[in-house]
Amino acid sequence: MCELSASETELLGYHLRVNGRDYQVIDAQLCENLLYVLRERLRLYGAKNACLEGECGSCSVLVDGVLECACTVLAAAAAGRDVVTVEGLTPAGGDLSDIQQAFVEQGAVQCGFCTPGLIVSVHHLLSHNPVPTDLEVREAISGNLCRCTGYGRILAAVHAVAAARANGEGAGS
Amino acid sequence: MTTLVTSPRAANGLFSSARRPDGIPKVRGEFAFSSDLEAEGMLWGHLLRSPHPSAAIVRLDVSPAWEIAGVEAVITADDVPGWKTYGLEYPDQPVFASDVVRYEGEPIAAVAADHPDTARRAAEAIVVEYELREPLVDPEVAEEAEPIHPLGNLLLRQRVLRGDPEAMGPVVVEGTYETGMQDQAFMGPESGLAVPAPDGGVDLYVATQWLHVDQDQLARCLALPLDQVRLHLAGVGGAFGAREDMSMQVQICLLALRTGKPVKIVYTREESFRGHVHRHPAHMWYRHTADHDGRLVKVETRLILDGGAYHSSSTAVISNAACFATGPYKVPNAIVDASAVRTNNPPCGAMRGFGAVQVCFGYEAQMDKLAAALRMDPVELRLLNVLATGDDLITGQVITGAAPAAEVIRTCASATLPPGGPDTEPELALPGGASRAAERGRVKRGVGFAVGFKNLLFSSAFDDYSTARCRLEGGEVTVTSAAVEVGQGLVTLIQQIAREVLGVEAVALGEAETAGIGSAGSTSASRQTWMTGGAVNAACQAVRDRLLAAVANRVGVDAGALALEYGRVTSNTFGIDLDLTEAAAGEIFEETVMFRHAPTDVLDENGQGDAHVSFAFAAHRAVVDVDLDLGLVKVVEVATSQDVGRVMNPLQLVGQLEGGISQGVGFAVMEGLVLDGGRLRNASFTDYIIPTALDMPEVTIQALIEEPEPGAPFGAKGVGEPPSISSTAAVVAAIRDATGLELSKAPVRPQDIALALAARRLAPEEERTS
Numbered sequence A: 001m002c003e004l005s006a007s008e009t010e011l012l013g014y015h016l017r018v019n020g021r022d023y024q025v026i027d028a029q030l031c032e033n034l035l036y037v038l039r040e041r042l043r044l045y046g047a048k049n050a051c052l053e054g055e056c057g058s059c060s061v062l063v064d065g066v067l068e069c070a071c072t073v074l075a076a077a078a079a080g081r082d083v084v085t086v087e088g089l090t091p092a093g094g095d096l097s098d099i100q101q102a103f104v105e106q107g108a109v110q111c112g113f114c115t116p117g118l119i120v121s122v123h124h125l126l127s128h129n130p131v132p133t134d135l136e137v138r139e140a141i142s143g144n145l146c147r148c149t150g151y152g153r154i155l156a157a158v159h160a161v162a163a164a165r166a167n168g169e170g171a172g173s
Numbered sequence B: 001m002t003t004l005v006t007s008p009r010a011a012n013g014l015f016s017s018a019r020r021p022d023g024i025p026k027v028r029g030e031f032a033f034s035s036d037l038e039a040e041g042m043l044w045g046h047l048l049r050s051p052h053p054s055a056a057i058v059r060l061d062v063s064p065a066w067e068i069a070g071v072e073a074v075i076t077a078d079d080v081p082g083w084k085t086y087g088l089e090y091p092d093q094p095v096f097a098s099d100v101v102r103y104e105g106e107p108i109a110a111v112a113a114d115h116p117d118t119a120r121r122a123a124e125a126i127v128v129e130y131e132l133r134e135p136l137v138d139p140e141v142a143e144e145a146e147p148i149h150p151l152g153n154l155l156l157r158q159r160v161l162r163g164d165p166e167a168m169g170p171v172v173v174e175g176t177y178e179t180g181m182q183d184q185a186f187m188g189p190e191s192g193l194a195v196p197a198p199d200g201g202v203d204l205y206v207a208t209q210w211l212h213v214d215q216d217q218l219a220r221c222l223a224l225p226l227d228q229v230r231l232h233l234a235g236v237g238g239a240f241g242a243r244e245d246m247s248m249q250v251q252i253c254l255l256a257l258r259t260g261k262p263v264k265i266v267y268t269r270e271e272s273f274r275g276h277v278h279r280h281p282a283h284m285w286y287r288h289t290a291d292h293d294g295r296l297v298k299v300e301t302r303l304i305l306d307g308g309a310y311h312s313s314s315t316a317v318i319s320n321a322a323c324f325a326t327g328p329y330k331v332p333n334a335i336v337d338a339s340a341v342r343t344n345n346p347p348c349g350a351m352r353g354f355g356a357v358q359v360c361f362g363y364e365a366q367m368d369k370l371a372a373a374l375r376m377d378p379v380e381l382r383l384l385n386v387l388a389t390g391d392d393l394i395t396g397q398v399i400t401g402a403a404p405a406a407e408v409i410r411t412c413a414s415a416t417l418p419p420g421g422p423d424t425e426p427e428l429a430l431p432g433g434a435s436r437a438a439e440r441g442r443v444k445r446g447v448g449f450a451v452g453f454k455n456l457l458f459s460s461a462f463d464d465y466s467t468a469r470c471r472l473e474g475g476e477v478t479v480t481s482a483a484v485e486v487g488q489g490l491v492t493l494i495q496q497i498a499r500e501v502l503g504v505e506a507v508a509l510g511e512a513e514t515a516g517i518g519s520a521g522s523t524s525a526s527r528q529t530w531m532t533g534g535a536v537n538a539a540c541q542a543v544r545d546r547l548l549a550a551v552a553n554r555v556g557v558d559a560g561a562l563a564l565e566y567g568r569v570t571s572n573t574f575g576i577d578l579d580l581t582e583a584a585a586g587e588i589f590e591e592t593v594m595f596r597h598a599p600t601d602v603l604d605e606n607g608q609g610d611a612h613v614s615f616a617f618a619a620h621r622a623v624v625d626v627d628l629d630l631g632l633v634k635v636v637e638v639a640t641s642q643d644v645g646r647v648m649n650p651l652q653l654v655g656q657l658e659g660g661i662s663q664g665v666g667f668a669v670m671e672g673l674v675l676d677g678g679r680l681r682n683a684s685f686t687d688y689i690i691p692t693a694l695d696m697p698e699v700t701i702q703a704l705i706e707e708p709e710p711g712a713p714f715g716a717k718g719v720g721e722p723p724s725i726s727s728t729a730a731v732v733a734a735i736r737d738a739t740g741l742e743l744s745k746a747p748v749r750p751q752d753i754a755l756a757l758a759a760r761r762l763a764p765e766e767e768r769t770s
Helices: A035-040 A098-107 A116-129 A134-140 A152-166 B023-028 B116-125 B211-222 B249-259 B270-275 B314-323 B357-376 B378-385 B403-413 B491-501 B528-555 B579-586 B650-668 B727-739 B751-760 B765-769
Strands: A014-017 A020-028 A058-065 A066-069 A081-082 B043-049 B055-061 B071-075 B107-111 B127-132 B154-163 B173-177 B191-195 B202-206 B229-233 B263-265 B282-290 B296-306 B333-341 B443-456 B467-471 B476-481 B508-509 B563-565 B569-571 B576-579 B590-595 B616-628 B635-644 B697-704
Touching: A020 A035, A035 A058, A058 A116, A066 A116, A098 A116, A098 A152, A098 B023, A098 B314, A116 A134, A116 B023, A134 A152, A152 B650, B043 B116, B043 B249, B043 B270, B055 B107, B055 B751, B071 B116, B071 B249, B107 B116, B107 B249, B173 B357, B191 B249, B202 B211, B202 B249, B211 B229, B211 B249, B249 B263, B282 B357, B296 B357, B314 B333, B314 B357, B314 B443, B357 B378, B357 B443, B357 B563, B357 B616, B357 B727, B378 B403, B378 B443, B403 B443, B403 B616, B403 B635, B443 B727, B467 B491, B467 B528, B467 B579, B476 B491, B491 B508, B491 B528, B528 B563, B528 B569, B528 B576, B528 B579, B528 B590, B569 B579, B569 B765, B576 B579, B616 B650, B616 B727, B635 B650, B635 B727, B650 B697, B650 B727, B727 B751
Parallel strands: A014 A081, B043 B263, B202 B229, B296 B333, B476 B508, B635 B697
Antiparallel strands: A014 A020, A058 A066, A058 A081, B043 B107, B055 B127, B071 B107, B154 B333, B173 B282, B191 B202, B191 B263, B282 B296, B443 B616, B467 B476, B467 B590, B563 B569, B569 B576, B616 B635
């Protein structure tokens, strides 16, 4: 977070559009980043708080379709833009997207703290590159740190989704 | 290779790749980690930490913090009602430093406020005047130096003396080695929510590795009876040892009790690096002697582990390092002098591999040196000396359980090498990766091999047990344990075991909390599969036996004639076929079991004694590409074989091996906390680098050796730690192979390679060949 002079601690309000829904943010400090506002004000805890400096990808979200670390986006600057979080990529009613299903089936989840960010990153990757090579997958998710898995099962999950989609087994959410 | 048997009685029973019960909420982003908790009217806490590694506190003025609007509590050491110190082995670590600070990052005060930034600013407003002292940062001189703590600077010396101290073989190799300070670097930062209770107690929702040991320490510091300090497991974002010690548990509870409001603390990544223990750095000297055939005659070693400012689990770590100092080999004569010392560096404690990792780096480098001196194949040398069941360790303990170490070595070494070489790798896969820095012709491939072992479960006469409860009510099975799921998949195994015993598919898991059930012990030492697995198995069996006895009694047959399969109580002979609800007939069956492993002894002053229950072995063969100009390393492949006893869940087992190897690879080539006069210089994920998907090599699981372990439930050994023990040593051995450099320190930094090779190129010819 940031150092503020007294005048900068004045509280402000703005609107955020997250997962297609309009949220009003009130009495916010200017220094709050998008991750803080998503989690602590909108109670969308899907984006995670592992490093708060854009290194680990745990808070990956889409801002106007661009993959971003929510911790490096000033929340007030995201007003008027389309923010998508893992919650927005999760089907209603307890179902899973094909990416989420593959993560569960392939053993890509251990502690799970990196998982929501990876779901967003992989969604972004496969939207732009439906049949990535192994190195392309590795490069695409190299901004998402995982400490538990060694990435092997995550890579397996991504390739499983790509293969299933290539076979016409649905594009998921 | 492994043959896997699927349970005939439940589709997701033992030995199946049952899926984790928390997988779905985790992929949906709905799983509540400890940092995701909230409560009505909640405040935010923040700790003020020392910026100095060694100083006297000459003035502490908290009044400026109170002047900031929104602040509701400011507390210091004076506000700790009970014990002012805590610790896993010795309570030598202050809740808040009051007179001296002994490491950079030591808490001095805590604030609760209405916003996390307000709390942080208020903590920073507190005035602390320090009288700086010269920090003690060299572990080599710590024992003789002026004590920096009333308990002294020697945390523990453990000697191990075996056989004839005068014995000498004709072939001698000697070396000194160092391993650095590794961080567990779990993703989910330390965090918790403390909620004051109407009874004057507190409910703490926290990510930890052992709820009950936190509760014991907390109650003493808070001066509250145990039943007023209730811990509840909050979602744990990885642990790897760093959550064995308490982080903010005491301070957050004090803030909640002081304000009468719920208080949440979430560490930043920098605080996480500063606020938890690390892997002990090690300084190691070794001398191996062997006969001309390669049989080890004697191993001498002097080990110094830097324990940092406080004790944490240094006693157990140095005991492990001493026990396993000579590796998984028959060593008839040994002199081990191992000590853990106190310094003003950050406190060190548990991390995956716990004392076994450091020495493996030393003894495996020595085995390669010995093989070179003997002009012998390094794998053959290891096979010639390797331990087997019936052999004794240097501690005199005879290995009575499974010890398929030779098969582990043989299978791993037989793995086919990956095809091609630096010439055929894609540019992105060369050293330097996305920077495209490598000049292909200057990249050289190397291959290295290492094997390691360690104990499973708690050792040295510790009363190690786990408690589990099975409840059958109206056809519903619930299993409850306070065992901590950190990501490893224990929750899956608990369900698999209950399914196997009771033949039902649906197994609910009760809450992990201190109020509802007794201790399950720590999620560490690769112990939960065995210990909590054993407790769950016994509790479920007790419920099954009582249920069958009740049915037998009711229908007037012998219980032995009844079977419980597919969730039904049946007897072909007597034409009985009842579902669980019918079988229970309104009765509730509940059994709680405390499961213990066989007792162990403490080591005597010569390091002799049966200190351990069981051992597990793993081997790794690493293939690396090294950029000879820039010193960058790409680990291409790690092949492994591991002694697992029995494969409980193939999918989860693969995840443990791949994850453990990634941490070993990281420690070999990139992971090291950088200290400068006791100050931590890289407390961030920008500067403390852990492997990404691009850094991580292919992992080839060559063999899972299934030799059932006597005394272990289902014959299964814990599998979490062995992947991290010899993977580091294997990778560095491969870099030595590629470069010809000695490389006696891990992690190997680019400059360790590039500068040494440049110096060698510039050296006169005669020096190069000498």
